[in-house]
Amino acid sequence: MTTDPDAIIIGAGHNSLACACHLASHGWKVAVYEQAAEPGGAVKTGAYTLPGFRHDWAAMNLSLFAGSAFHTQHGKELAEHGLAFAPTGNPFASVFPDGRWLGISNDVALTTDRVRAFSEADAKAWTKLTTDFPSEAETIFGLLGSPMNRRALSSLGWNTWRRKGGGGTLDLARFLMMSPRAWLDQTFESDHIKATLAAWGMHLDFAPDIAGGALFPYLEAMAGQAFGMVLGQGGADTAINAMVKMLEAHGGSIECGTPVTGIEQAGGRATGITLADGRFVGAQKAVIANVTPAALLKLTGGTGDARHEAAMQGFQHAPGTMMIHLAMDALPDWKAPELKQFAYVHIAPSMDQMARTYAQAKAGLLPDEPVIVCGQPTVVDPTRAPDGKHVLWLQIRMAPGTIKGDAAGKIKAKSWTKAATPFADRALDILEGYAPGTRKKILGQHIVTPLMLETDNPNLVGGDQVCGSHHLHQHFMNRPARGYADGTTPIRNLYHTGAAVWPGGGTGAGPGTLLAKKLAGK
Template sequence: MSYEFIVVGAGHNGLAAAVHLAAQGRKVLVIEARPEPGGAVKTQELTLPGYRHDLCAMNLSMFAGSAFCARYKDELGAHGLEFVPAQHCFASVFRDDSALGVGASLEETVSAIHALSPHDAVAWSQMVERFKDVAPYLFGLLGSPMPSWAAARTLFNAWRKQGTSGVYELIRLVLSSPRDFLDRHFENEKLKAMMAAWGLHVDFAPDAAGGALFPYLESMANQNFGMVIGKGGADTIIRAMTGLLKAKGGEIITGAPVRSITVSDGAARGVVLEDGRKFSASRAVIANLNPRLVFGGLLPAGSAPESFESKVKAFRPGPGAMMIHLATSGLPDWKAGAHLQKYAYVHVAPDLAMMSRVYAEAAAGLLPAEPVLVVGQPSALDPSRAPEGRHVLWVQVRVLPAQVKGDALSQIEGRDWDSCGQAYAERVLDLIEQYAPGIRGKILASHVMTPADLERENASLIGGDSLGGSHHLDQNFVFRPVAGYSRYRTPVKSLYLCGASTWPGAGTGAGSGFMLANMLAK
């Protein structure tokens, strides 16, 4: 069968591209290898019936604030899109059994910071106010192809409104490490740790250049706009997009792995499925996949120049992650206070020293002694995630090695995730127990996904990397995924890439899929 556009991979970026192209009257087919669409955005009953767990992504704030959602908000709503706002967004717990958090109330946040440092309370308030002026330009850059006249216009407008010094500060932010940025603005170590924890949601240890932007954006956006999760699960965005795609005449096939992308006369012409079915694309094939799966994988050998393929082969994954999903009889009893049960996220990352140590240990192939944890409490906001009076916990273990070479504590003997995953999950639960005593006694069932399990679930999560590749400066902006090919095209005519491996990178913002579709629709 023939289509104008074929999208390989039904993650949210691929679906965003397909929806927008179908909305322009294009004939679109989406093909997904797994039995259900969604990629890393799925919600499943992983532990017990009635307990709905977000497989990987939980925070949908980027999607809710995206240009794609703004364009199709009413139509997505008609197909079931629903968000649940978090009045208390994120918090960090510390070794002295205290905590610091950010919520919708600026007064509440500033009061908590003031108790630690009056200087920092003023600095935080000033940063929040300044963010209102800076945000349009930051989001303008993140929402523009890289490079593009749109990005250039955003910088020009920033210069007109903010002056040369304002543009310099913007560039300085983008290039700074988390530690340098935080030291420049604040004096209290707890506040710095609370913000720096966001760097390890990506792959930025405290001293990694280019790592300040994400902690700054997340902290300021949560303070100014709050956080949202999906009503009933993160898959609300996937169900809404697939419903809208079909309503606009698009088609989707699931449980259908692609064997190869067909190429003739130097251009992508369609795909062949593992079961032998063939589909042709008259306009383009869009691969919503890690580029390492496409070049040297789905494409015939020699389809792209050797120089390009070697650069794709060298495209580095970010650190691995582990997901631990818990069905529980109650929320954690945090030693830092019962108020923490209201927060969407609780970070267990008490200081910058341990964040640096975790990153170094993982980079050396070691199981970190004290892992960085993101403890999500979605059922505290959305009771529909679990039976009445029960809860689900979403525990993401950040910055782990893809290949295990040893254990930083010399306690776990396994040298691959299949043999040491459960033992390491016990270490994680022991750590949560330190900050929330009695949590083990509340666990009704658990489901552990090691970095190896994540890659088996989704081949694009290479080594358990949920980022689509490292976001360090040499793999970001115009260098993502390969310098000269940051605008989604490839050396193979009519073949395009989108997804987390392309600009603007990881997250649920659907940016690459929507920007690519806008370019192709013209």
């Protein structure tokens, strides 16, 4: 009798683990192999600066995970395995050079009043968006959680048409194609409000003028106000640890520090994997690869389908990110003290600045004024630092994976080894301008360059934290290629998952969950 597992999963990121847990809960024998020393991929937590200070390596916001289909179905069991959330009603804010700020909280009246302080007309627009959000969210979340296949799209299209009518459906389609700037310019008059919302596009790879990017500023604004934000209690790795325990409780296994060097085939069907130590492990039902499209080709030696191979070879990645982890004696003294209550503070003062930063990074230049996402997790979860101390989680967006030059003309280094410190200093100088004295509060610092992110996790090519551009040409039914958004590949029994596959990046575990449900039949 064979001892081969039903499914082998390559990679132990959160999509892999969600897929593994769902399959195992439906009776599948699942084995996961991870090249890194620990599971989690970009979702992990560690004491990267000083003992007692817990920093989220890359992903911090678990709102998508908390609201995911996977958590909805398995949340009770995950909680039994230690999953714990730390919610906040003050998810994000933006600060501006003129000393003003705008914060989005889940108190509708308070947030609307903040908007009104910038523009009465914008307060009316905000109220309309707030009123319409429940009905709009039903359609949008239905789309984002839908398998990208003909049957699901036909059903979703028909239901949307029946609910919204022809005009409303076409308006939705138009909105989904809009750039952040186009939608924001048509909706608001205040440049401060536009910049506050446009900053969310930069979390993916939607600079203000990129078509298809309006959806993300809209959803983050409305969902942030409606639901707040959710962090992981003690660190984002609470989700990973709980899924590992759940998988093991159902008889599954995870082997870390074990690179996969090949996906074996016979008769057009995936039969198993070869490990770096020479072992072959067979799979009875499925080999599931949570890898980049380029890595999928490398592992298989080719999929045998010219169109699919061309799509994998041509898959485009977003610009990179640099992380700065700071152990702090105290929170930054923002010029607006109210900012100390928010989980995120964006330093992205205008849409023009964001567009310039994106263009510079795409051109291989270190941006002269990078966008800064200042995460303040200990505002929400004090357990991440010793009593009275704090951690800051800084994302520096955007950053080129390969440096060709410096937009400011000051940093001569073209290797991340030498450019990391001066570029980090540039970001900290910007932060210091909004919160004077921040540097004096730093107890420990750890810089993570785009190259370090990729070295740690090969799926983050060039420091691309979302494993591939979400621009329209490789999103929806085109992620990662037309006809393969459901995780199938031209090789039978070989499946593709992870952020490179629909519905893409983020901590919602959508790709892994959709594939698991497809394979398990429920």
